[in-house]
Amino acid sequence: MRIHIFESYEELSKKAAEIIKSQIVLKNDSVIGFATGSTPLGTYKELINMYKEGLDFSDITTFNLDEYYGLPASDVNSYRYFMYNNLFDHINVDRKKVHIPDGETNDVEKFCKDYEQSIQNAGGIDLQILGIGKNGHIGFNEPDDNMDVPTHLTGLTEDTINANSRFFDSIDQVPKQAITMGLGTIMKSKRILLLASGTDKAEIIERMLKQPVVTTNIPASFLFLHNNVDILVDEKAASELEK
Numbered sequence: 001m002r003i004h005i006f007e008s009y010e011e012l013s014k015k016a017a018e019i020i021k022s023q024i025v026l027k028n029d030s031v032i033g034f035a036t037g038s039t040p041l042g043t044y045k046e047l048i049n050m051y052k053e054g055l056d057f058s059d060i061t062t063f064n065l066d067e068y069y070g071l072p073a074s075d076v077n078s079y080r081y082f083m084y085n086n087l088f089d090h091i092n093v094d095r096k097k098v099h100i101p102d103g104e105t106n107d108v109e110k111f112c113k114d115y116e117q118s119i120q121n122a123g124g125i126d127l128q129i130l131g132i133g134k135n136g137h138i139g140f141n142e143p144d145d146n147m148d149v150p151t152h153l154t155g156l157t158e159d160t161i162n163a164n165s166r167f168f169d170s171i172d173q174v175p176k177q178a179i180t181m182g183l184g185t186i187m188k189s190k191r192i193l194l195l196a197s198g199t200d201k202a203e204i205i206e207r208m209l210k211q212p213v214v215t216t217n218i219p220a221s222f223l224f225l226h227n228n229v230d231i232l233v234d235e236k237a238a239s240e241l242e243k
């Protein structure tokens with residue numbers, strides 16, 4: 001695991017975008033796993049600038065980490081809406097190669113199996129972008145005694161519902177379930193990039209990195225078992241580490 005600390009969120013975002021760019025330049029039909037949330041927004045802005053400067057996204061295939069279950073795709077809070085609004089509508093990605101979990105499916109079990117199969121058929125994920133929740137979740141793999149391995153339907157913890165309520169008119173509107181890649185799906189990615197920014201993440205970054213143990217209480221700690229992970233944090237998120 002490589003840990004990189006950046007002076008600012010802007011620096012972190014530039015580096016993350018550069019890593020994604022290198023991946024695409026090296027292999028134009030790369031399979032990229034995208035994440036939603038506030039953290040990758042700066043990275044996505046950089047990618048849009050790179051597109052304007054000539055970076056070609058037309059051959060990549062994308063898989064998103066997760067989606068709220070029970071929220072229409074057209075809802076401004078759906079992750080599908082987020083991805084198009086913040087990235088896909090602004091680059092020349094081929095919409096036929098975009099995959100985002102279907103939060104409206106009636107057959108969750110089949111959908112999850114098919115999602116896993118589509119990732120496999122695409123040759124696996126070359127580079128997966130991750131944020132981290134204040135509770136240590138990656139995707140919607142929440143702290144628990146047990147972890148589901150493949151893509152699955154999951155309940156959201158109170159912590160996550162509270163954290164995500166900032167985007168909704170009221171906390172009651174936050175969906176209580178989501179479809180998420182499992183830890184097994186994430187761990188099969190060839191390379192993983194985890195981004196953390198701001199003082200809000202300082203405590204979980206310290207919990208995860210100061211004494212490396214693998215525990216289902218910190219789902220992100222499973223990344224210690226992967227051999228190609230970069231953790232990019234800004235100084236605020238690293239502030240408890242440096243004490």
Ligand code: PGA
Pocket residue numbers: 036037038039040131132133134137138139
């Ligand atoms: P954030 O979310 O980027 O909005 O902090 C990260 C996460 O919950 O995984």
